[in-house]
Amino acid sequence: MAGTFEPRIIAFVCNWCTYTAADNAGVSRLEQPPNVDVIRVMCSGRIEPAFILKAFAMGADGVIVSGCHPPGDCYYTNGNYKTFRRMPLVERLLEQFGIEKERFHWGWISGAEAIKWAQLTHEFTERVRALGPLNWSRQLESKED
Amino acid sequence: MAKKSKLKLGLYWAASCGGCEIAVVELREKILLLDEAADILFWPVAMDFKVKDVEAMPDGHMDVCLFNGAIRTSENEEMAHLLRRKSKVLVAFGSCAYEGCIPGLANLFDKDSILRRVYLEVPTVDNPRGVLPQPATHLPEGEVEIPRLYNTVKTLGQVTDVDYFVPGCPPQPHQIWAVVEAILGGKLPPKGSVVGANEKTVCDECKRLREEKRIKKFYRYHEIIPDPEHCLLEQGIVCAGPATRGGCGALCPQVNQPCRGCYGPPPNVMDQGAALLSAVASVVDANSEEEAARIVGDILDPAGTFYRFGLPASTLHRARLGNR
Ligand code: SF4
Ligand code: SF4
Ligand code: FES
Numbered sequence: 003m004a005g006t007f008e009p010r011i012i013a014f015v016c017n018w019c020t021y022t023a024a025d026n027a028g029v030s031r032l033e034q035p036p037n038v039d040v041i042r043v044m045c046s047g048r049i050e051p052a053f054i055l056k057a058f059a060m061g062a063d064g065v066i067v068s069g070c071h072p073p074g075d076c077y078y079t080n081g082n083y084k085t086f087r088r089m090p091l092v093e094r095l096l097e098q099f100g101i102e103k104e105r106f107h108w109g110w111i112s113g114a115e116a117i118k119w120a121q122l123t124h125e126f127t128e129r130v131r132a133l134g135p136l137n138w139s140r141q142l143e144s145k146e147d
Numbered sequence: 148m149a150k151k152s153k154l155k156l157g158l159y160w161a162a163s164c165g166g167c168e169i170a171v172v173e174l175r176e177k178i179l180l181l182d183e184a185a186d187i188l189f190w191p192v193a194m195d196f197k198v199k200d201v202e203a204m205p206d207g208h209m210d211v212c213l214f215n216g217a218i219r220t221s222e223n224e225e226m227a228h229l230l231r232r233k234s235k236v237l238v239a240f241g242s243c244a245y246e247g248c249i250p251g252l253a254n255l256f257d258k259d260s261i262l263r264r265v266y267l268e269v270p271t272v273d274n275p276r277g278v279l280p281q282p283a284t285h286l287p288e289g290e291v292e293i294p295r296l297y298n299t300v301k302t303l304g305q306v307t308d309v310d311y312f313v314p315g316c317p318p319q320p321h322q323i324w325a326v327v328e329a330i331l332g333g334k335l336p337p338k339g340s341v342v343g344a345n346e347k348t349v350c351d352e353c354k355r356l357r358e359e360k361r362i363k364k365f366y367r368y369h370e371i372i373p374d375p376e377h378c379l380l381e382q383g384i385v386c387a388g389p390a391t392r393g394g395c396g397a398l399c400p401q402v403n404q405p406c407r408g409c410y411g412p413p414p415n416v417m418d419q420g421a422a423l424l425s426a427v428a429s430v431v432d433a434n435s436e437e438e439a440a441r442i443v444g445d446i447l448d449p450a451g452t453f454y455r456f457g458l459p460a461s462t463l464h465r466a467r468l469g470n471r
Contacts, residue, residue: 052421055462072436083439087428090440091449095424098255098450100467141299141468 009063009130011038013123014053015111016046018077019070022113032120035127038066045069047081051092058101059138064130066122067108075112082110104129105136154331156181157189157201157209158240159230161216161223162250162300167241168192168215170317177324184331189230198226204233211330213240213313217250217459218301222294231307236330238342242316244303245341246411247459249316251300254458254465255450258298298468300459311335313343316409316456319395341414344394348413349406353388353397357381361432365445368405379405380430385452390416390423409456418462420453427453 015021021042027034043049046069057065067089069082076082089108096106107126111119160168174181188209189196212234218224231237242248253261266272266279284291303309313326322343329335329342336342345352360381373379379386379400387408388400399406412419427446433439446452454461 050421051424052418052462055418055421059462073434083434084428086436087431087433087439087443088425091424091428091443091446095420095449095453098448098466099463138463138467141465 007131007135009037009127009135010061011064011066011123011127011130012057012062013038013040013066013068014043014046014049015040015066016048016069016077016081017042017044019075019113020046020068020111020119023111023116023119026113026116027120030116032116034120034123037127038123045076045078045081047076047078047084049085051088051095054092054096054106058096058105058136061137061139063133063136064105064107064126066126067106068111068119068122071110071112075110101136102133104133154185155208155210156185156187157212157230157234158187158192159189159212159214159216159226160192161214161226161244161303162219163216163241163243164249165192166317167243170241170315170320170323171213173320174324174327175320177327181327198229201229201233206232207235209234211236211238213238214303215241215244215317217243217247218297218303218306219250219253220294220296224297224301224306227303227307236310236335237303237307238311238313238326239303239309240313241318242314242409242411242456245312245314245460246457247300247302248409248456251302251457251459252451252455253300256466257468258296262296299465302460305459310338312339312341314341314392314410315343315395318343319398322394341392341411344392344410346414347393349388349391349393349395349397349400349410352393352395353378353400353406355379355400360430362430363432363442365427365442367445367447373403373405375403380426383430385423385427385446387419387423387455389426390419407455411457411460419457420450420461423453424449 015024024040046067049067054065069085070076072082072086093106097103187194189201212230214230214237218227239245243250262279266274267277280293282293282295326343355378356376357378362383365383365385371384373382373384384405386405388406391406391408392410392413394410408419412422416422428443431439431442433442
């Protein structure tokens with residue numbers, strides 16, 4: 003393991019924009035890191051804060067949340083409004099838990115922005131790699147103190 | 148349990164404030180009925196029993212033990228194991244034992260920073276020699292030992308097997324009585340159930356008017372005198388009602404105070420804090436990212452506000468150790 007840390011990253015993305023971008027990135031053979039596991043949901047408004055916490059608790063080193071650009075791009079009109087009302091609180095919550103800002107990214111990528119997706123996943127993976135493993139389960143398992 | 152013999156009952160407190168004990172006394176005249184039906188074999192707060200009396204019991208001797216308080220010291224944990232062994236039914240009684248409660252907010256810090264703060268930094272402390280509690284102290288009479296403080300506050304269920312969970316800070320007396328009746332009548336639900344509470348949320352028990360009002364600002368509790376008729380959340384006050392299990396009868400909103408969340412998560416909610424965060428975000432009236440960030444920025448302490456009663460039982464259990 004030592005010296006060969008490969009970050010495990012969970013990306014929650016909406017079906018209509020960011021998933022399309024990720025798909026296009028693949029079809030266009032843009033280079034993407036294999037560290038990012040994409041979880042497709044119908045809308046970014048479906049991404050409950052509990053999913054993000056659970057991803058970290060279960061071993062993710064970083065989490066990405068991405069949907070359609072506000073104001074108008076969300077397929078369900080305003081699911082992305084929900085996202086931008088929730089995520090600033092999630093950000094601050096994670097900081098209070100001692101999870102570095104750099105381990106959590108949220109934002110918008112449209113179906114036409116495959117290059118932006120490839121760049122994001124690449125840069126994010128390298129940022130998390132530099133931070134090292136989060137290894138949250140270690141805290142949950144500690145038997146005594 | 149032999150027929151006709153009285154129920155053998157134990158009560159214990161670990162890391163708690165004493166409120167759960169008061170709640171039992173709040174049964175008032177019903178406590179006489181309890182006394183008729185049960186022999187109390189251990190209750191350090193009210194009666195003179197010693198730990199060695201418990202140690203001397205055969206395993207499984209007590210029928211029921213109501214255990215309140217979180218697990219925060221080596222002594223709390225030893226007592227949890229001992230009482231588990233000596234009781235047929237172990238009940239996590241009250242929010243501390245069930246989910247960690249207010250003592251569990253210590254999980255935002257660690258042992259050393261807490262000791263430093265409490266014994267050295269607090270303005271009202273006078274401790275010129277900087278004395279900190281030590282697990283062992285040498286005195287002329289011999290060595291004195293006190294329990295070790297843990298870095299992490301745990302729930303009773305995180306250190307031993309628990310049969311039932313009674314939520315509430317403290318549990319409401321009518322709910323305690325319902326649990327006592329269920330025990331006496333042998334009508335307990337399946338092991339692992341939450342008892343003495345309801346299956347819906349505090350909002351379901353709250354009579355305030357809700358009208359999907361959207362808010363531009365959150366207020367801290369002391370910054371506003373709420374309107375007595377309307378939903379508090381819709382007035383910009385963080386009310387934990389939507390993310391909290393009912394059972395208290397919406398006690399706090401009845402007296403114009405927001406629910407703080409003491410009955411824990413409703414059934415099927417895996418993380419009370421995350422659910423409350425979503426509920427709070429849902430009333431924000433913001434049409435741009437900047438505006439949303441500004442409005443939710445009014446909430447100064449998201450972790451402490453959303454996890455006031457349940458941090459140790461939550462998805463992440465505690466803040467990260469070793470990087471502060
Ligand atoms: S949010 Fe609070 S005030 Fe509003 S209905 Fe629910 S419990 Fe009542
Ligand atoms: S209203 Fe909320 S904080 Fe108040 S007693 Fe009920 S559950 Fe507890
Ligand atoms: S469908 Fe993409 S954010 Fe709603």
